[in-house]
Amino acid sequence: MMQARNFPIGDPILEVRNISLSFGGVKAITNTSFNVLRHEIRAIIGPNGAGKSSLLNCINGIYKPQEGTITLKNEVLDKISPNIVARKGISRTFQNLALFKRMSVLDNVLVGRQLHMSANFLQVAFQTPQARREERENRERCEEIVEFLEIAHIRDTPVGRLPYGLQKKVELGRALATEAEILLLDEPMAGMNVEEKREMCRFILKVNDEFGTTMVLIEHDMGVVMDISDNVVVLDYGKVIGDGPPDEVRSDQAVIDAYLGVAHD
Amino acid sequence: MTEFLFFIEVVVAGLLAGTMYSLVALGFVLIYKASSTFNFAQGAMVFFAVLAFVGFMELGLPFVVAFFVTILLMGLVGFCTERLVLKPLRTQSEDTLLMATIGLGFVLEGLAQATWGVEVRRLDLGIGDFPIQWIIDSTGLFISALDLTAGFVAAFLIIALALLFKYTKMGLGLRAVADDPGAASSIGIPLGNIMLLVWTAAGIVALVAGMMWGARAGVQFALVDLALKALPVLIIGGFSSIPGAIIGGLIIGATEKVLEVYVGPYFGGAIEGWAPYVMAILFLLWRPEGLFGEKIIRRV
Amino acid sequence: MNAKTVFMGYTRSDLANLVVALLVALVVIPTVVQTDYWYSSILIPWLCLSLAAIGQQIVMGYTGQLALGAAGFMAAGAFACFNLILRVPYLPFPVALALSGLIAAAFGILFGLPSLRVRGIYLMVATLASQFFIIWMIDKFGWFKNYDTSGIITAQDILIFGKPFTSPFEMYLVVVVVVTVLTILAINMTRGSTGRNWMAVRDMDIAAESMGISLLRTKLQAFAISAFFCGVAGALFAFTYLKSLEPVAFDIKLSFKILFMVILGGLGTINGAFIGAAFILLFPVVLNSIGNNLFHGAIDATIISATEQVVFGALIIIFMIYEPLGMAKLWYNIKQSVRSRFAPRSELPRQRAT
Numbered sequence: 001m002m003q004a005r006n007f008p009i010g011d012p013i014l015e016v017r018n019i020s021l022s023f024g025g026v027k028a029i030t031n032t033s034f035n036v037l038r039h040e041i042r043a044i045i046g047p048n049g050a051g052k053s054s055l056l057n058c059i060n061g062i063y064k065p066q067e068g069t070i071t072l073k074n075e076v077l078d079k080i081s082p083n084i085v086a087r088k089g090i091s092r093t094f095q096n097l098a099l100f101k102r103m104s105v106l107d108n109v110l111v112g113r114q115l116h117m118s119a120n121f122l123q124v125a126f127q128t129p130q131a132r133r134e135e136r137e138n139r140e141r142c143e144e145i146v147e148f149l150e151i152a153h154i155r156d157t158p159v160g161r162l163p164y165g166l167q168k169k170v171e172l173g174r175a176l177a178t179e180a181e182i183l184l185l186d187e188p189m190a191g192m193n194v195e196e197k198r199e200m201c202r203f204i205l206k207v208n209d210e211f212g213t214t215m216v217l218i219e220h221d222m223g224v225v226m227d228i229s230d231n232v233v234v235l236d237y238g239k240v241i242g243d244g245p246p247d248e249v250r251s252d253q254a255v256i257d258a259y260l261g262v263a264h265d
Numbered sequence: 266m267t268e269f270l271f272f273i274e275v276v277v278a279g280l281l282a283g284t285m286y287s288l289v290a291l292g293f294v295l296i297y298k299a300s301s302t303f304n305f306a307q308g309a310m311v312f313f314a315v316l317a318f319v320g321f322m323e324l325g326l327p328f329v330v331a332f333f334v335t336i337l338l339m340g341l342v343g344f345c346t347e348r349l350v351l352k353p354l355r356t357q358s359e360d361t362l363l364m365a366t367i368g369l370g371f372v373l374e375g376l377a378q379a380t381w382g383v384e385v386r387r388l389d390l391g392i393g394d395f396p397i398q399w400i401i402d403s404t405g406l407f408i409s410a411l412d413l414t415a416g417f418v419a420a421f422l423i424i425a426l427a428l429l430f431k432y433t434k435m436g437l438g439l440r441a442v443a444d445d446p447g448a449a450s451s452i453g454i455p456l457g458n459i460m461l462l463v464w465t466a467a468g469i470v471a472l473v474a475g476m477m478w479g480a481r482a483g484v485q486f487a488l489v490d491l492a493l494k495a496l497p498v499l500i501i502g503g504f505s506s507i508p509g510a511i512i513g514g515l516i517i518g519a520t521e522k523v524l525e526v527y528v529g530p531y532f533g534g535a536i537e538g539w540a541p542y543v544m545a546i547l548f549l550l551w552r553p554e555g556l557f558g559e560k561i562i563r564r565v
Numbered sequence: 566m567n568a569k570t571v572f573m574g575y576t577r578s579d580l581a582n583l584v585v586a587l588l589v590a591l592v593v594i595p596t597v598v599q600t601d602y603w604y605s606s607i608l609i610p611w612l613c614l615s616l617a618a619i620g621q622q623i624v625m626g627y628t629g630q631l632a633l634g635a636a637g638f639m640a641a642g643a644f645a646c647f648n649l650i651l652r653v654p655y656l657p658f659p660v661a662l663a664l665s666g667l668i669a670a671a672f673g674i675l676f677g678l679p680s681l682r683v684r685g686i687y688l689m690v691a692t693l694a695s696q697f698f699i700i701w702m703i704d705k706f707g708w709f710k711n712y713d714t715s716g717i718i719t720a721q722d723i724l725i726f727g728k729p730f731t732s733p734f735e736m737y738l739v740v741v742v743v744v745t746v747l748t749i750l751a752i753n754m755t756r757g758s759t760g761r762n763w764m765a766v767r768d769m770d771i772a773a774e775s776m777g778i779s780l781l782r783t784k785l786q787a788f789a790i791s792a793f794f795c796g797v798a799g800a801l802f803a804f805t806y807l808k809s810l811e812p813v814a815f816d817i818k819l820s821f822k823i824l825f826m827v828i829l830g831g832l833g834t835i836n837g838a839f840i841g842a843a844f845i846l847l848f849p850v851v852l853n854s855i856g857n858n859l860f861h862g863a864i865d866a867t868i869i870s871a872t873e874q875v876v877f878g879a880l881i882i883i884f885m886i887y888e889p890l891g892m893a894k895l896w897y898n899i900k901q902s903v904r905s906r907f908a909p910r911s912e913l914p915r916q917r918a919t
Contacts, residue, residue, distance in 0.1 A: 062775070
């Protein structure tokens with residue numbers, strides 16, 4: 001991964017500072033801090049229930065952490081809803097697939113273009129020239145995305161009828177369509193076979209390389225994580241126990257303990 | 266002082282009328298607890314049950330026999346519903362199930378009317394809808410004997426059901442089923458029997474509620490609209506709580522009467538028609554899970 | 566779906582459908598149908614209720630919000646139209662109609678507010694408030710009824726730029742034009758970004774929000790547009806079908822009927838609104854004529870109406886179990902199987918999302 005990149009890794013774009021989140025009495029995240037650098041691929045790893053997904057949900061505004069701040073490009077994202085976060089340039093996929101099941105693949109991806117469309121409902125209802133142009137342009141853009149992800153042949157199928165692996169791709173396509181600066185990918189390769197995983201890695205690297213998109217991804221497969229990520233955050237019991245380049249994290253004693261299951265006492 | 270007495274009277278009348286909403290809400294909660302279904306047809310079941318009861322009486326059956334035959338009939342209705350409607354829809358979304366029970370409500374209303382006709386029946390329980398003399402003498406309050414009976418019957422049913430849930434094997438099984446039907450049946454809890462029992466219990470509650478209302482306003486189709494008011498009661502009490510159904514009913518009953526008497530005249534009256542629903546909306550904004558419902562945390 | 570667009574984003578078959586529909590409505594029906602009965606008792610109410618059903622589709626079928634108060638918004642539209650014509654001199658009927666829709670839309674926004682906090686049956690109860698409140702308000706404040714004490718107010722004649730439209734056929738023309746225009750607008754919205762946002766909220770609200778869709782705006786917009794359609798439908802219903810205005814005509818039973826139209830017709834389709842309205846409206850007519858002609862009135866009218874209820878209810882259950890997407894989906898399946906029998910494989914249209 002040391003060859004020259006189109007978009008070299010830069011300053012912190014996203015700063016998570018002292019985040020704590022609890023549901024009722026259950027602490028999901030405790031005083032967690034880390035930075036995500038511009039244009040990097042950042043992996044978040046950790047055992048089940050370590051708070052990884054909750055962390056993404058905090059960044060994206062679905063959960064509101066009780067303490068701490070999240071700063072995007074020097075702007076604090078304080079108690080704002082996911083749609084505003086999306087507007088500010090963060091898009092995502094979900095762990096358990098959150099697709100629009102009755103809509104076609106292309107329509108799902110088109111929803112991702114929502115922020116690039118400005119026609120209001122009256123313009124759409126009366127099909128004004130602007131609304132038509134906008135629809136055409138964004139449709140073309142989405143056609144490109146489904147071509148890129150090699151799912152063009154199923155573009156008109158309702159996603160509810162697709163197998164799991166393809167749905168995962170559609171979800172990635174929808175996130176890509178937003179052209180967000182930061183993509184949060186929650187287990188993009190869960191439940192995939194080796195072949196599919198390799199393909200997904202290829203897409204992720206390609207997007208990062210071509211568009212300079214900053215990626216934050218949760219992944220369980222250590223091989224994948226070591227291969228594609230620039231930096232890794234390790235969570236355990238809602239706390240950061242490791243943060244750094246893959247090689248460094250791999251040899252960290254605390255991380256090894258967490259993964260090999262040393263008794264917590 | 267008389268004004269204060271009058272206020273108390275209004276509140277008491279409201280509370281007692283509220284027990285009737287509670288009774289309908291109670292049937293709803295029973296089914297929700299056992300099968301996680303919003304049974305929109307509970308109002309129709311009230312109408313169906315009491316119409317069947319009156320119908321059996323007209324056939325010449327004695328009161329007690331008619332009562333038990335109706336309960337058997339309601340158990341049968343529940344059994345069919347469980348088998349023919351809920352079971353095939355188990356995997357569907359809540360909204361789909363809800364729509365199916367709206368359909369079920371229409372089937373029951375239609376069946377009842379087709380079988381027993383549409384004319385308003387009188388139902389005489391031997392309890393008059395007039396103030397009880399000794400209460401007037403001792404406190405000066407005018408309280409209807411029928412209202413008071415309804416209150417006692419409701420209290421009795423609630424205690425009986427609460428005991429059933431808490432202390433019997435059936436109740437334990439029921440709670441297990443409510444929690445996870447798959448797991449419950451895999452450890453040998455007879456799902457079918459429990460569902461049948463719950464539906465029969467909901468049928469009994471529906472019949473009693475119908476008899477109380479029927480005795481006051483006649484057995485007629487309007488009961489279905491009255492029963493709709495159990496919905497705001499449930500929103501206030503929470504869909505899964507028996508005490509919630511009772512207290513929600515009392516709150517709605519008392520508040521709507523007070524509003525009607527003291528605020529209604531300024532707006533031409535009849536605000537009871539919508540006041541409970543607006544109360545439910547205001548309540549939703551404050552506490553969407555209801556007074557006794559469990560807080561719903563949506564996890565992603 | 567991906568077929569070539571010929572004109573303004575419409576495909577050849579869209580335009581063909583429109584031409585056929587207009588030919589049937591404006592040429593075939595006027596030449597074939599000579600009795601007023603068909604216009605005033607079948608066609609006019611069918612079109613009006615279809616329009617209301619489109620309103621219900623928008624909020625329930627497309628946006629997934631379980632609302633049960635369409636008749637309330639219809640009442641708001643109907644009485645708004647009555648008062649506008651009564652109090653604003655020289656107001657052309659189409660303008661009054663549009664304004665009535667806007668007034669209903671305002672109510673839609675107000676009573677759509679709870680949808681921001683709750684869903685499912687909770688929302689249904691909240692929308693019942695609108696049903697009962699609007700009817701009560703019209704009933705209790707004499708101003709809305711122009712202090713008429715008889716209870717039934719006669720609707721004014723429809724005047725469009727001085728020309729009266731009073732015969733059943735003329736009224737039918739007015740209804741056809743309004744319904745056609747509004748249906749096209751609805752189709753445009755549902756196919757465009759507006760409808761995609763609605764459906765995204767319906768299918769997975771959290772994901773929709775994460776893609777930048779504001780739930781608040783989208784839901785309230787759907788409620789407003791839905792109420793607009795219901796309002797216009799209500800005004801048309803009162804002025805061309807009932808020819809009178811009484812709050813009772815818009816009671817909860819009508820709301821249930823409209824709910825059934827969209828459930829049976831097929832949630833999330835515009836043609837489902839028309840199919841559902843036709844079924845709910847025509848089935849009782851057919852049942853009655855069977856009762857009258859086959860059994861010569863031997864069957865009690867109450868039995869017939871009870872049977873109607875049982876059939877509607879049972880059909881809802883059956884559709885929920887076997888085809889939750891309703892009659893529109895059945896119709897689509899039939900068309901597909903006919904087409905696949907007569908068309909070579911390669912010409913089969915791609916599977917369409919609903």
